[in-house]
Amino acid sequence: MFNFSTKDTLDNSPLHSIVTNMLKSQKNITFLEVNSSYSHTMLSYGYLRAFTEKMSPAWKWEHICATANDVPEKILSNLATLSPDVICGTLYLFNHEYSLNLLKRYKKENQRTRIFLGGPEFLGDNKKFLRRNPEISAVLRGDETSFHLILANIASPSEWKDVPGACFILDEKYHDGGFAKFAGDLDGIPSPYEKGYFSTDRPFCQIETSRGCSGRCSFCTSALSEGTRCFSLGRIKCEIECLHDAGIRDIRIVDRTFNEDKPRAKALLGLFREYCDTRFHLEINPALVDDELMGQLSMFKQGKLHIEAGIQTFCTRSLNAIRRFGSSAKMASGLKRLVSLENAQIHTDLIAGLPLQKYHDVLADVRKLIVLNPHEIQLENLKILPGTPICSNPPRGLVWNPLPPYEVLKTAQMKRSELLRTKNLSRMLDSFLNYGKLKNLFRFGYRKDREFIVKFLEYLERNSDPEQKEHLDRRLLLIKEYADKNDPLLSELTVFFWLACGFSAHRFNMETEKINPWTEADKTREKTIYSSADSIPPSRIIKGLFSFNAGALWLDANAKIARKKLIYRFYSAHGNRMLSITRTD
Structure with a gap:
């Protein structure tokens, strides 16, 4: 020494x-x-x-x-x-x-x-x-x-x-040198989590419980893997424990198909539920959803599950062309069951520009998902990634950008102009349908007219810049301007949504009431349809007369339309914060 x-x-x-x-x-x-x-x-x-x-x-x-x-x-x-x-x-x-x-x-x-x-x-x-x-x-x-x-x-x-x-x-x-691939048991790869090689200052952390995929989708890099290999449950538990001890409360499982191995998926879900204060993000194939999986998913606490369902397309000929297993009927059935979960958010993925897919197929996919009603619909144009089977052996007529992000420019079935339009369609879905405060308004527009997504997209292309994400008030006004010319009921409902977002009553000549303390008679006469958790007093009350049950449709786009005059009051605080909405018959 x-x-x-x-x-x-x-x-x-x-x-x-x-x-x-x-x-x-x-x-x-x-x-x-x-x-x-x-x-x-x-x-x-x-x-x-x-x-x-x-x-x-x-x-x-x-x-x-x-x-x-x-x-x-x-x-x-x-x-x-x-x-x-x-x-x-x-x-x-x-x-x-x-x-x-x-x-x-x-x-x-x-x-x-x-x-x-x-x-x-x-x-x-x-x-x-x-x-x-x-x-x-x-x-x-x-x-x-x-x-x-x-x-x-x-x-x-x-x-x-x-x-x-x-x-x-x-x-x-x-x-x-070909491919580098660990030949032994995956647990032989040192865990980065046990060594602390992860960030604790980000909103979420990623973790993998398996590598590879048994699927052979021709556009996916996982098609190059030789099946699926898994880390042991013991190792996964240790890694989640490392993240949990570090204060991580949002974990994204990056497995390609979480429910590919059903018994293993059940065991993992049981493990995840032990961390009841942590939110887990999973990628699930809806075609493989069964009663047992639904039972396991339903046991999670509210808000602790985010599920990504990779649909890609419901077009059967395209599914066959990309070698994706699972029928469109099974995917739709499984997705419907996932959407029925009240404790989870469901995100869906669609791809435009797939082999044998036409523009009307993309529209059909979007329409089907609007009816099934997941929380989000993400539409992206196909990317021809290096090394994938479709890159090595492209179908006739497929043309793509050779530089990142490798997007398809045209196919034998879809013109360049149609693929440019699918980009605008994607932006419209993201700005209106995927935005919580506008979701039911957009869905109501589709409920009234199945061609709404086509007509409103054309209107946006003529009257706005599709590449620019407008502020919420401008988005509402775009729907209002469209509806004024096409659908009086949608136009009136847009006014309700405008007021529910806390915007000014003067835009649509609505009445602003003097704020007085409520009496017992007021409480009896008014029915509350929405109330926030805030206990602060309102700074503004807006009174609106509507010709139908707009409040019910604000809450549920599929609610039955009742034609009768109703008075709604919107109680809001400074900063457009909505406190409560009431209805007087």
Whole structure:
């Protein structure tokens, strides 16, 4: 044991010399993480670091976490301060261009730094990418298990030829190492959560309980996996416990199909319910929903489940063309059951531009989902991701952008103009149907006219900028202007929604009443249809006369329409905060 009493003695000691030389010779890695927003983080950082540290403990790790909206100069300054020997990062379609431009700028002034990239952007042929971007030393295709082999031979690229997944150019020749894939039990991969390699200051954390997918959807990167492999329940429990102890109360399970293995799904749901103060996000295939799964889901507390149901399309010929299992009838039936859950939010996904899909098929998909009434409908144009079967063997007539985000431009069945319109359709759904305060108004418009989504979209394209998300008051006025010309009942209901949002009564010449203390007679005469949890007194009362039961339709777009004159009063506080709404017959 060494015992030093003065700094001078320590500075002159052999031990100090050894430690100093070790620190000087220690190699540094910086993981550059560029997310789509501040809320998100990447799983790859924790997994890559945990595995690589186990195999190559001599390397020192640093971590820069940023978003694609950050000022590049700030990140470049941080990199310059760290002065890494190696930079690594994960590229997705949303951060590809930003990350690459930033790294190339840094490499220009720091030639000694080697840069290695991985992620879904490199699941295909990487030869062209590497030739266009000589600043990148290599890209790795596959999982986290081969990077340490690169580090072991960091100064000898000729040794990288035997590294699984390593793709690089040496002496003008392209070398492709295929795929890196952990061959053993997944529990053999060190847990990043147990090491604390996750962010505690974000709204949610992600966790995986399995890898791969038994599905073979031709547009999906998971089609490249060879079935599904799972982490043990014991490991998953330990990782959730790590997150819970760190204060995380929102966990997103990133498994491709959570309910693919029904007994395992049941066991996991039982485990999740042990953390009754935590919200879980799951991706569920509605075609596989059964009584047992519904029973398990129904046992969660209100607000502790967010379910993503990947529909993609109900068009049978397109489902067959993309090799997606599960009939459209089973998907619709399963989704209907999921929507019936009162304790969960249901998010659905649709894709436009699939093989054999026509524009009217996209409209049919949207109409079907409006009737089934999930909480959200997300519509996106198909993206042809590198390495996917549809990218390697595209159907006749498929044309897509070769650069991120790789969106389909036209197909044999859909013209460019129709795919541009599906983008506007998506924005309309997001601005009106997916927005809670407008959801029932939009659904009522569709209830009155099945062509509402087509007509209102055309109106928006003529009278607004579809790419700009309008403020709530402007969105309401757009519906009002449309309804004034097409549907008097929708027009009148829009006024109710306007007042329920706390906006000014003067816009529609409504009466504002003097605020007086309620009497017992007032309470008897007025029926409350809505009341907030706020106990503050109102600062404004607006009185409105309507020719039908607008309040019932505000609450439920499918309520029976009753034609009779009703007086509604809207009690609000400063800041457009609605306190209560009452009805007088």
